[in-house]
Amino acid sequence: MYLNNLNPSVKALTILGLVVALALLFDPVTPALFTLVTIAVTFLFGDFRRKYYLFYLIPFTIFAVGMLWTTIAFADAPKNPSETVGLIWWEVPREDVLVAVSLSFRVLAFATMSLLFIFTTNMVEFLLSLMQQLRLPPKLAYGIMAGYRFLPMLTTEFRQIRAAHRVRGMGQESRWKRYRRFAVPLLAGAIRKAERTAVAMESKGFTGTRERTFYRNIRVRKKDWLFPAGMGAIFLLLILLSLRFDYFSWYQGQL
Amino acid sequence: MNIQNLSLQYDDMDAPVLQNVTFSLGEKECVLLLGASGSGKSTLSRCLTGIYPKELEGMMEGEVTFEGMPVNEASPGTMSRRVGTVFQDPETQFCMLTVEDEVAFGLENICVPSEKMEKRVETALEEVGLLHRKKAAVISLSGGEKQKLALACILAMEPPVIVLDEPTANLDPVATDEFIALLSSLKELKNITIFVIEHDLDPWIDITDRVLMLGRNGSLFYDGPLQQGVDRYARDLYEEGIAVPGAVRMAMETGTATPPYPLTARGLAAGLSAPLKAVSGRENGPALIQASGISYKSIFSNVDITISEGSFTAIAGPNGSGKTTLSRLLAGIDPVSSGRLTRPFPDKDWFQHAGYVFQNPEHQFLTDSVWEELAYSGAGDEKIEELLEWCGLTDRKDFHPFTLSQGEKRRLSVATMLVKDQEILFLDEPTFGQDAKSTSRLMDLLKEKHRAGTTIVMITHDMDLVDRYATGVVVMKDRKIGFTGNPDELWNEDLVAFQLKEPFRVRTNRLIKGDMYVPQ
Numbered sequence: 001m002y003l004n005n006l007n008p009s010v011k012a013l014t015i016l017g018l019v020v021a022l023a024l025l026f027d028p029v030t031p032a033l034f035t036l037v038t039i040a041v042t043f044l045f046g047d048f049r050r051k052y053y054l055f056y057l058i059p060f061t062i063f064a065v066g067m068l069w070t071t072i073a074f075a076d077a078p079k080n081p082s083e084t085v086g087l088i089w090w091e092v093p094r095e096d097v098l099v100a101v102s103l104s105f106r107v108l109a110f111a112t113m114s115l116l117f118i119f120t121t122n123m124v125e126f127l128l129s130l131m132q133q134l135r136l137p138p139k140l141a142y143g144i145m146a147g148y149r150f151l152p153m154l155t156t157e158f159r160q161i162r163a164a165h166r167v168r169g170m171g172q173e174s175r176w177k178r179y180r181r182f183a184v185p186l187l188a189g190a191i192r193k194a195e196r197t198a199v200a201m202e203s204k205g206f207t208g209t210r211e212r213t214f215y216r217n218i219r220v221r222k223k224d225w226l227f228p229a230g231m232g233a234i235f236l237l238l239i240l241l242s243l244r245f246d247y248f249s250w251y252q253g254q255l
Numbered sequence: 256m257n258i259q260n261l262s263l264q265y266d267d268m269d270a271p272v273l274q275n276v277t278f279s280l281g282e283k284e285c286v287l288l289l290g291a292s293g294s295g296k297s298t299l300s301r302c303l304t305g306i307y308p309k310e311l312e313g314m315m316e317g318e319v320t321f322e323g324m325p326v327n328e329a330s331p332g333t334m335s336r337r338v339g340t341v342f343q344d345p346e347t348q349f350c351m352l353t354v355e356d357e358v359a360f361g362l363e364n365i366c367v368p369s370e371k372m373e374k375r376v377e378t379a380l381e382e383v384g385l386l387h388r389k390k391a392a393v394i395s396l397s398g399g400e401k402q403k404l405a406l407a408c409i410l411a412m413e414p415p416v417i418v419l420d421e422p423t424a425n426l427d428p429v430a431t432d433e434f435i436a437l438l439s440s441l442k443e444l445k446n447i448t449i450f451v452i453e454h455d456l457d458p459w460i461d462i463t464d465r466v467l468m469l470g471r472n473g474s475l476f477y478d479g480p481l482q483q484g485v486d487r488y489a490r491d492l493y494e495e496g497i498a499v500p501g502a503v504r505m506a507m508e509t510g511t512a513t514p515p516y517p518l519t520a521r522g523l524a525a526g527l528s529a530p531l532k533a534v535s536g537r538e539n540g541p542a543l544i545q546a547s548g549i550s551y552k553s554i555f556s557n558v559d560i561t562i563s564e565g566s567f568t569a570i571a572g573p574n575g576s577g578k579t580t581l582s583r584l585l586a587g588i589d590p591v592s593s594g595r596l597t598r599p600f601p602d603k604d605w606f607q608h609a610g611y612v613f614q615n616p617e618h619q620f621l622t623d624s625v626w627e628e629l630a631y632s633g634a635g636d637e638k639i640e641e642l643l644e645w646c647g648l649t650d651r652k653d654f655h656p657f658t659l660s661q662g663e664k665r666r667l668s669v670a671t672m673l674v675k676d677q678e679i680l681f682l683d684e685p686t687f688g689q690d691a692k693s694t695s696r697l698m699d700l701l702k703e704k705h706r707a708g709t710t711i712v713m714i715t716h717d718m719d720l721v722d723r724y725a726t727g728v729v730v731m732k733d734r735k736i737g738f739t740g741n742p743d744e745l746w747n748e749d750l751v752a753f754q755l756k757e758p759f760r761v762r763t764n765r766l767i768k769g770d771m772y773v774p775q
Contacts, residue, residue, distance in 0.1 A: 205336065205365045207364070213368060
C-alpha cells in the first residue's frame with residue numbers, strides 16, 4: 001500500500017509540518033474536517049489491522065471528550081454571556097462551546113495524524129531512513145534499535161521477579177517498598193544485558209561513525225513527494241473554505 | 256596470533272584476573288581454553304578481540320599480536336575483520352530485529368558495498384543452515400538457532416580467527432551437539448582458527464587440537480595435547496571447577512582405569528567387562544501432589560501428573576515444551592485454569608512448606624546482605640548460622656548477594672528456600688551456567704536434603720544428573736507429558752524424539768554390549 005511504502009522521513013516531516021500548521025489555527029471546523037480527511041487517507045492508502053486502529057483511537061476520543069467538558073465547565077468569564085446554546089439540559093455561552101470544540105478536534109487531529117504514522121511505518125525502516133536521509137548518528141539509531149529489543153525482555157523479567165518475591169513471602173510491606181525491591185535486580189539485569197549487547201556490537205565492528213554502508217537502502221523517490229503535496233493541498237483547501245465561509249481564526253492564546 | 260605475558264587487573268578488584276598468560280594460536284588450529292567461571296576467561300577473550308585495553312577500567316600489561324601486529328594499535332573496527340566472537344548469552348548479542356538484518360549489520364559496519372551484501376548474507380546463512388529463516392524475527396528463533404545465527408554473523412565477515420566464549424552454556428545437550436557438529440564441519444570446509452573458551456570439556460573432545468588450562472588465580476597451568484593434560488591434571492581440573500570428560504570421571508570413580516585415561520565412552524567401554532551400575536533406591540513413596548486434568552491458559556491442557564512423597568523428580572524436555580509452566584503450576588505460583596490439583600498443605604501457608612528456586616537467583620534476593628537474606632525468610636540466628644555453614648557461605652555473610660559468584664548466588668537462593676525446613680523444593684534448572692565444581696556442590700547439598708526426606712522437583716536438561724540423582728522423571732514434549740516413570744525405564748525409550756541425550760553411563764554400557772548404536 002502507498003502509505004506503507006512511503007519514505008518514512010518524508011512521512012514524518014509532512015506530519016510534523018501539518019501539526020505545526022494546524023497549531024496556528026483556531027476554529028472548530030478545520031481540525032474537524034482534517035481529522036476526517038486523515039482517517040479516510042489512513043484507511044484508503046494504508047495496510048494495517050483495522051481493529052487495532054479503532055482500539056487505539058478510543059482513548060484519544062475519550063480524552064477529547066473529557067477536554068470538551070472541562071473546557072466548558074472551567075471556562076474564563078465569557079465576553080458575550082447573553083449568547084448561549086443549549087447543550088442537552090444545560091445553557092452555556094456560545095463562545096465557550098466554540099473554544100472547547102476547537103480544542104477537542106485539535107487533539108483528535110493530532111492523534112489521527114500520529115496514528116497514521118504509527119500504523120503504517122516499520123520502526124527499522126524509519127530508523128534507517130533517519131540515518132540515510134536526515135543524517136541521524138548511527139550511534140543513536142542502533143542504540144534505539146537495541147533498546148527496542150530489550151522491552152519485551154524487561155517485561156518478562158519483571159514478571160519473574162514479582163513471582164520470585166511472592167514465593168519469598170512478600171506482600172505485607174507497603175507497595176512503595178515492594179517496588180523499590182524490584183528495582184535492584186531489574187536494573188542490575190538491564191545494565192549487564194546492555195553491556196553485553198554493546199560488547200557484541202563492538203566486536204562486530206560497530207564504531208558509531210557515519211562511515212558505513214547499508215544493506216537496505218532507503219531512498220526518496222518521486223512518488224514520495226505525492227504525500228506532502230496531497231496533504232498540503234487538502235490543508236490549503238480547508239483554509240480557503242474557512243476564509244470563504246468566514247470562520248477562519250488564528251490561534252491567539254484562547255483557552 | 257600471539258599472546259605475550261598478558262596480565263590484567265580491574266580497578267575495583269584486589270587480585271589480578273589474568274597473570275602472565277602466554278600462548279599462541281596457529282593457523283587452522285582449534286584450541287580449547289578451559290577454566291572455571293570467574294577465572295578470567297571472558298576477560299581474555301576481550302583482550303584477543305581488542306575490546307580491552309580500549310574499554311578497560313583497570314591495568315593491562317603484556318602484548319597481544321595478530322600476524323606480528325599489536326592488536327591495541329589497530330584502528331577501531333579493523334580487529335573485527337580479523338577476530339570474530341560468538342558470545343555465551345543468545346539473548347543479548349543481537350541488536351537487529353530480523354535474521355538477515357543481523358547478519359548484514361556486521362557487513363555494514365565494515366563498509367561492504369550494498370550490492371555484494373545480499374550474496375554474503377545468504378552464503379553465511381547457508382553455511383550454518385539457517386537460510387530458510389532469513390526473513391524470520393530474531394526473537395522467534397530457538398536458543399540453538401540463535402547461536403548459529405551469531406556464528407553466521409561472524410562467518411559473513413570472514414575473519415581468520417573465531418573466538419567462542421562458552422557458546423553452548425545456555426543450550427540444551429542436543430542443541431549443543433548440533434552446534435559443535437556444525438563447527439567441526441565448518442572447520443574442515445574453511446581455513447579458520449577456532450579458539451573455544453569453556454568449562455565443560457566433554458562435547459568438544461573430537462574437534463580439539465590443543466588445550467590450555469586456566470587456573471583460578473588467572474595463570475595458565477597447562478598448554479598441550481588434551482590426553483596428556485587430562486592424565487596429568489585430572490584431579491586438579493575438578494578443583495579448578497572444570498568438568499573432566501565423563502569417561503575420565505567414570506574411570507576415576509569406578510577405579511577401572513589409570514592414566515592414560517579413556518576420553519570417550521568408546522574408550523571407556525573397551526576397558527570394561529561389566530556394565531556400569533545405576534544408582535539404587537529408585538522406589539517412590541505415596542503421592543504428595545496430585546494433578547488430574549489440569550490446564551493452563553492455552554499453553555497446555557488436560558495434564559495428569561503425580562509427585563510422590565520423598566521423591567527426587569526431574570522434569571526434562573526440549574525448550575518451550577512447558578517444563579517451567581508445569582512446575583510453576585505444581586508449585587502454586589500460577590493458578591491452574593481448570594482441572595484438579597491436590598496439595599498436602601492449605602494454600603494460605605503453602606509457601607511455608609514449599610520452596611521454589613527460580614532460574615535466575617538474583618530475582619529472588621530482597622535484601623542487602625547474605626545474612627539479612629536468610630533472616631528475611633524468618634530464620635533465627637542459630638538457624639542462619641547452620642544454613643550458612645551448610646551452603647559454605649559463612650565467610651560471606653556480610654556480602655551483598657549480588658556480589659557473590661554464580662555458584663554462591665545459587666546456593667544462597669537454595670538456602671533461602673530451606674529456612675522453614677520446607678518439605679518440598681522446586682528448582683528451575685539450578686545447574687544452568689554453573690561450572691563443574693559448583694554443580695557438584697549444589698547437587699551434593701540437594702542429595703543430602705533429599706536423604707533427609709525433602710521432596711525435590713527439578714527441571715533439568717542434564718541426563719547425567721537425572722541418571723545419578725533422580726528417582727523419577729517426567730518428560731515434556733509439545734506441551735504434553737511424553738513420559739513419566741523411573742529414569743532407568745526412560746533410557747530404553749526413544750530419547751532423540753524427546754530431544755534428550757543419553758547419560759554417559761548408559762552410552763558406555765551400550766558400547767560394552769557391542770551394540771552398534773551410534774549417537775549422533
